[in-house]
Structures are given as C-alpha cells and as structure tokens.
Amino acid sequence: xxxxxxxxxxxxxxxxxxxxxxxxxxxxxxxxxxxxxxxxxxxxxxxxxxxxxxxxxxxxxxxxxxxxxxxxxxxxxxxxxxxxxxxxxxxxxxxxxxxxxxxxxxxxxxxxxxxxxxxxxxxxxxxxxxxxxxxxxxxxxxxxxxxxxxxxxxxxxxxxxxxxxxxxxxxxxxxxxxxxxxxxxxxxxxxxxxxxxxx
Amino acid sequence: xxxxxxxxxxxxxxxxxxxxxxxxxxxxxxxxxxxxxxxxxxxxxxxxxxxxxxxxxxxxxxxxxxxxxxxxxxxxxxxxxxxxxxxxxxxxxxxxxxxxxxxxxxxxxxxxxxxxxxxxxxxxxxxxxxxxxxxxxxxxxxxxxxxxxxxxxxxxxxxxxxxxxxxxxxxxxxxxxxxxxxxxxxxxxxxxxxxxxxxxxxxxxxxxxxxxxxxxxxxxxxxxxxxxxxxxxxxxxxxxxxxxxxxxxxxxxxxxxxxxxxxxxxxxxxxxxxxxxxxxxxxxxxxxxxxxxxxxxxxxxxxxxxxxxxxxxxxxxxxxxxxxxxxxxxxxxxxxxxxxxxxxxxxxxxxxxxxxxxxxxxxxxxxxxxxxxxxxxxxxxxxxxxxxxxxxxxxxxxxxxxxxxxxxxxxxxxxxxxxxxxxxxxxxxxxxxxxxxxxxxxxxxxxxxxxxxxxxxxxxxxxxxx
Ligand code: SF4
Numbered sequence: 001x002x003x004x005x006x007x008x009x010x011x012x013x014x015x016x017x018x019x020x021x022x023x024x025x026x027x028x029x030x031x032x033x034x035x036x037x038x039x040x041x042x043x044x045x046x047x048x049x050x051x052x053x054x055x056x057x058x059x060x061x062x063x064x065x066x067x068x069x070x071x072x073x074x075x076x077x078x079x080x081x082x083x084x085x086x087x088x089x090x091x092x093x094x095x096x097x098x099x100x101x102x103x104x105x106x107x108x109x110x111x112x113x114x115x116x117x118x119x120x121x122x123x124x125x126x127x128x129x130x131x132x133x134x135x136x137x138x139x140x141x142x143x144x145x146x147x148x149x150x151x152x153x154x155x156x157x158x159x160x161x162x163x164x165x166x167x168x169x170x171x172x173x174x175x176x177x178x179x180x181x182x183x184x185x186x187x188x189x190x191x192x193x194x195x196x197x198x199x
Numbered sequence: 200x201x202x203x204x205x206x207x208x209x210x211x212x213x214x215x216x217x218x219x220x221x222x223x224x225x226x227x228x229x230x231x232x233x234x235x236x237x238x239x240x241x242x243x244x245x246x247x248x249x250x251x252x253x254x255x256x257x258x259x260x261x262x263x264x265x266x267x268x269x270x271x272x273x274x275x276x277x278x279x280x281x282x283x284x285x286x287x288x289x290x291x292x293x294x295x296x297x298x299x300x301x302x303x304x305x306x307x308x309x310x311x312x313x314x315x316x317x318x319x320x321x322x323x324x325x326x327x328x329x330x331x332x333x334x335x336x337x338x339x340x341x342x343x344x345x346x347x348x349x350x351x352x353x354x355x356x357x358x359x360x361x362x363x364x365x366x367x368x369x370x371x372x373x374x375x376x377x378x379x380x381x382x383x384x385x386x387x388x389x390x391x392x393x394x395x396x397x398x399x400x401x402x403x404x405x406x407x408x409x410x411x412x413x414x415x416x417x418x419x420x421x422x423x424x425x426x427x428x429x430x431x432x433x434x435x436x437x438x439x440x441x442x443x444x445x446x447x448x449x450x451x452x453x454x455x456x457x458x459x460x461x462x463x464x465x466x467x468x469x470x471x472x473x474x475x476x477x478x479x480x481x482x483x484x485x486x487x488x489x490x491x492x493x494x495x496x497x498x499x500x501x502x503x504x505x506x507x508x509x510x511x512x513x514x515x516x517x518x519x520x521x522x523x524x525x526x527x528x529x530x531x532x533x534x535x536x537x538x539x540x541x542x543x544x545x546x547x548x549x550x551x552x553x554x555x556x557x558x559x560x561x562x563x564x565x566x567x568x569x570x571x572x573x574x575x576x577x578x579x580x581x582x583x584x585x586x587x588x589x590x591x592x593x594x595x596x597x598x599x600x601x602x603x604x605x606x607x608x609x610x611x612x613x614x615x616x617x618x619x620x621x622x623x624x625x626x627x628x629x630x631x632x633x634x635x636x637x638x639x640x641x642x643x644x645x646x647x648x649x650x651x652x653x654x655x656x657x658x659x660x661x662x663x664x665x
Binding site: 017018019021023024027028029031033034035036046052077078081082083084085086087089104106107108111112115116163164165166175176177179180181183184186187190191194 | 211214215217218219220221223225234235237238241242246248251277280281284326327328330342343344345346347349350353354355356358360362392393396397426428492512513515516609610611628630631632633636
C-alpha cells in the first residue's frame, strides 16, 4: 500500500522530445540493482551528463536547469516506447515525479507507471504544445478525481482518460496485487474448471 | 459474428471481469530471468506472500551472462549479484531454474519454444518485451513489467484490458535473399515504430504460412517494435510438427487431445479486426536500418530518405537519429564501413539462423578489420551447431561461436559496442546506446549481417547469390 492522492499541482519540467524510449529514460547499463530504489540518480543519464561523469552535467538538458522544477514531467509524443522494463517508471518515481504528461504513451510504460503510482496524463497535441510554450514559472493542476489538467495562469483545461479501476487504486493507494490476493478463491475455482489444461 | 484467434484464447482465460476496469486474466506459463525478477521477489517477500503456482514459472539466466568462459565466476559484480539472487529466489520458491551450466540454459524466448513449454492456445508472459516471440505458436504472449511479474508470482493472474485487434496479411513468395527478418523490418518501415500501438497483431497470409517456426518467431518477436501488445500466428501443421516430441510437449497419451484443441485456434472467416493491413511479399528486399528506431528501415540498396520525404512532425527525430548515426540524409547505406557484426539475440539466434550464416560464409573469410560475435540462443542451439559442424565452418571463416545469452543485444554483459562504432546486428533494437553508450546499430537479417562480416561494409547479400 502506498499513499493515495487526489490531485497534483505546481511547476513542471518540459522535455520537448518525441519518442523518448526506455533506454533514454534509464540506460540498460544501470539496471543491475535488485531493489526498486536509487534509479532516480540515473534517470536520463546520457542526456544529463557528459561522458557518464556525474560531476559534468550537460547544462543544456532541462533537468540540469534550475529554472525548472516540480513533480510533473511534460514530454513529447510516444513517451516510454521501447522495452517493458519497469525501471523506467521506478526511475521517474524515484527522481520525484508524480505525473507525466504527453500526447501519447507507449502501452507497457503506461501500465507500469500506473502500477507504481505514477500518473500518465494523455492530452491533445495542441494542449501539449501550449504546455511547451509556457514560461518556467507556470503552474499546472492535475485533478485525478475530476480527471482534468489545468494551466493555472490561463485557466486552459482538458480532461483526460483513466480507467475507473486504476483511478480508485491511485486515489486509495492500493495496487493490483492487493486486489488479486483478495480474489484467490475465485482463481482457484477457475483452475478447477480448466483443470485439464494444467496437468 | 466469428471470433478471432485472439478472442478465442482470451475468452478462455478470463477469470473475472472488473466493472469499469480490466479483466483478471489467467496465465498458463510464466518465464523469469535475472534482471526483471529480483524486485518482484523482494516485493513478494515484503508482503509475506508465497509463489502461488511455482510449477508454472520457469527461470533462466540470459540478460547479463558472459558469453565466454561461462564456467568461471561472473566477473562483473552486479551481474553476478543478479544471477545469484535468481538462484536463491528460485530455490526458496521452488521454481525450476535453467541457470548457467544447465543444458537447457539460454535466452528465455529461445528456450521456451525449443523445450516445448510454449504451446498453442496458452497465455504466456515474461518480464521482457520480446515475449511476443511465443505468439508464433498461436498463443497470447506479451511482455510485462516487474510489478506484473510480482502479480503473476502471487496469483498466476494479471489485470489486463483487451487490446484492439489488427491483422497483417502478407501474400506471395519472398524473393531470393529475403528472409523473415527483412519481412518484419519491411512491415516496420511501412507501419512505423508506433504503428501497432494498442493492438494485438495477427500475422496471416500465404507468405506467413510458408515460413518455418524459427522464421515466424522472428516476426512475432519484433511485433513489439511496432508498439503492438503482442503478435501471433495461427498454429498449423508446421507448428504441430515443431512441437511434437519436444521435452515438455504433450506426451503420446495426450497428444491427440491437444492437437484437436489446437486445430480450433484460428480466426473465423467472418471474424472482424479493428484494422487490416495487406502487403505483398514480392515488394520486399533485404532491409537495413539507418536510424535509431526499428521503423527507420530501407532496402539495403536504397538511400536514407531526404528531409523533405519525412513528415514535418517527424523531422526533429529524424535529424537527431542521423546525427547520432553520423550519416547524411539522402545518402546510400550500402558500402558504408562496419566495425562490428553481432549475430544473436532472441530475434535471430536459433539453429536455422546459424545454418543460414554457416552456409553463406562457407569457403569465404571474414574481413580483417571487423569484429564478429556469433552468439547462439541457447545451450541446445550451441550443441546442435556443434553436432552439425557449424562451429568448424564458422572457425574456418575466421569467426567464433560464443556461449549463449542476450549478449550485445542490450550490452548488459561485457559484449558492448564502443562509442561511435557501427555494428550490424541481427537483434531487434537500434535505440541510442542500446548496444553500449554511443554505439551505432544497423538492424539486418543474419544473411545481410554475414555478408557484412565478409566484406567489412554494408552489402547486398543478393550480389553473392546466383
Ligand atoms: S536477446 Fe535482447 S531482446 Fe531478446 S530477451 Fe535478450 S535482451 Fe531482450
């Protein structure tokens, strides 16, 4: 069980790049841990640092720019494509992001994000380009209950889709495993009926 | 209305529907490996839960393992820790492990089918996106994240929403020198790397029917590169013949029953797909990628598109990709210098791939300034290659058959391509940094890769065939 939430507001980090794949989010060479923590340090590693050296940040990369902060990442179309590795979601969560906004998410990334309490918010292309044109001091509000995302200064708002079940999970801070464990009897019942398949 | 292959399997595996939510889907077979499972076991232990059906999970070590001197302790510390964690977790939870040194060890998507664990009509998952490979047998097979690995371990179920359905039909006969890898790279170049996002894809048509199981696996393997949730091919006589007599295939007494069931697994004539695509095999040529996603492919004799041929909203990505590759728009790829050749990965490391490579390089010798890694998909493939003398043919041509694992497909072990170097690779992903930081990957078929190993440059394999 994690902490549930109803809304997220504040400043955001704009990453105006399309097709950000999981190898960019967290390069494969940093996947060798056996726990879920600590991946934030290597989030966008190859974009953040010159030559893999953490003492030499690339100042043209948005995470290294002081002007930008906040727990919302705004990214270009087709975010999270590539591998099924959940490390991408963990590294974003570990870094401190609570929501990612894009006009399109890769399927597996989306479900991995939801499973880890990271909210993927799909907006229209035009809303997304509005977001990228905002100044660094602008703030967003994501209301999970109402399923809306709002640009605070202009009041521009869009609604987003989220599966009702996932929404309840996020708001209450429980996850799929809590749910599946609660229906074990039903699963055993199903197995009995299908028994001949599982000799 | 008729049912699709996907519907037939899906419906049979729904344990329960949730209002306004996903379905609870029962999972028949679950594969795990050292990289995406440790956190799942840690999660289980933290909840104090046992593995629900340990006999339905099979483990192997593949992603991290060295491809030389596998009998020695793993040098890389973190790799060693992950492999050891897998051993410990499997022992604790009574899961069968085909670890290093075991005669069944290998890349998870190679060993499942070759052991007969993968069968038609099943639901199959693994914490690796190329699980779609197993769909070649007419199963619903897809990659999952580590939380989902934990779910399956805890309950043998997953929460899943039903994807939309697409059918890609390929008709006609493949040209000489064109193999299934070219076919799937061709589809990708038409559909793009996100063209099948949200869909389960069924591959059908006469071209597919005429392919071997190995070739079908190559295609389903890369369905994920189109963004598809999974790829599948209806089982037929080729499928049944492949499975028969494999170690975990239904035995004699059960074979007829299994066969009768498997024969029901096809899309009915009047089944409706959300999207249909038809392609002609005759239009396909040997393919090569020039960019940093698998959709950026062209015929090996073609040119990289010029900027004005690229839709305006894809131009930034296109230019970024070319910059990374160190290439100019509008130029030819054929004739470009290659530094490394990697023949392996769950896409193309099966015995048929090695046979193709061996018969091509027999009597030829590798170019001096090219480093070539040929990595079999499994211990069984390695053994078979040795029995057939493939290792000797490779050695005479100046190559060496290494030991099984994922190797340079993702550069997690020591097999990394140095920054700035060009590697022609039979794997499935040419993402930035995939084969090592700064490595430049060109995806191609085993034949095209073998041709480059001989010439040292990107070559058209058809120039060697008469
Ligand atoms: S060979 Fe590559 S794609 Fe296949 S399972 Fe291994 S890492 Fe994944």
